[in-house]
Amino acid sequence: MYKYSMTQWIVGNENIEESFQRLQKYGYDGIEFAAEPYSLEGEKMRRLMNNYQLICTSLCGIFNDERDLTAGEPKKAEKAIQYLKDSVDFAVEVGAACLIVVPSPVGRTQPPEEYGYEEAWKQAVNNIRTAADYAQEKGICFVIEAINRYETYLVNNLEKALEFVKEINHPSVGLMADLFHMGIEERNIGQSLRKIAPWLRHVHLADNTREAPGMGGTDFKEVLRTLKEIGYQGALTMEFLPRIANPYAAKEMGTHKSLMDKYAEISISYIKMLEAATSV
Ligand code: LER
Ligand code: MN
Secondary structure (H helix, E strand, O other), X not given: OOEEEEEOHHHOOOOHHHHHHHHHHOOOOEEEEEEOOOOOOHHHHHHHHHHHOOEXXXXXXXXXXXXXXXXXXXXXXXXXXXXHHHHHXXXXXXXXXXXXXXXXXXXXXOOOOOOXXXXXXXXXXHHHHHHHHHHHHHOOEEEEOOOOOXXXXXXXXXXXXXXXXXXXXXXXXXXXXXXXXXXXXXXXHHHHHHHOHXXXXXXXXXXXXXXXXXXXXXXXXXXXXXXXXOOOOOEEEEOOOOOOOOHHHHHHOOOOHHHHHHHHHXXXXXXXXXXXXXXX
């Protein structure tokens, strides 16, 4: 049985207690917090998790231009590394096993003018490796997320993500798979998952439209079958959105509460049904 959670950043500025109520109501095991250690208090989160009997499966790093892991300029690089370290501390506080890391800023689809792709790649490898030593000390692992070409430029598919992780070559750095991005970038979802199997430590689920799994065209039967076949043991975290261009704009959209209720319910009942029916 997988642990099911829902990522928190998709509900924007919703009151956190309402999010916990939703997760409990629809039978989730846990939550994926946004990694905002400056605004989320670990103690309060632990109290809520305890009250609602929910775990924290993972943390979702939020990577804007202010936290650019491709930066070579020491001050900027230090800021991005410090963000990862602060997020590791928050992960320890709430008992998250992994922190999602996107190697280049979300919303930037070209390398910066000052340096090109190769330089960005090299710097991101070095910066993440530096922070990974700290994560290892604290028992947290980084999972690199490949994000589609319309949101980022550095690591867009699982093959690139695997190359990136191999180059970092650190025991605390693995991979995750996001089925929405994969629907845009992978030629064959099952094959792509099998290729990264030994490194796979986390999964985000959304349909090809980014709505709840079960509402679109992604073959989740195949996904569940493959995850079972490769012996995936991590969490399944829902990360659905209404159809909008900028994913982080969810923050400014108000609560869009009833839609999130509906998606939360559809996705868990659909995936659990497939999980129960899946045999390899
Ligand atoms: C985050 O997990 C993600 O999938 C992105 O599309 C938004 O940062
Ligand atoms: Mn994702």
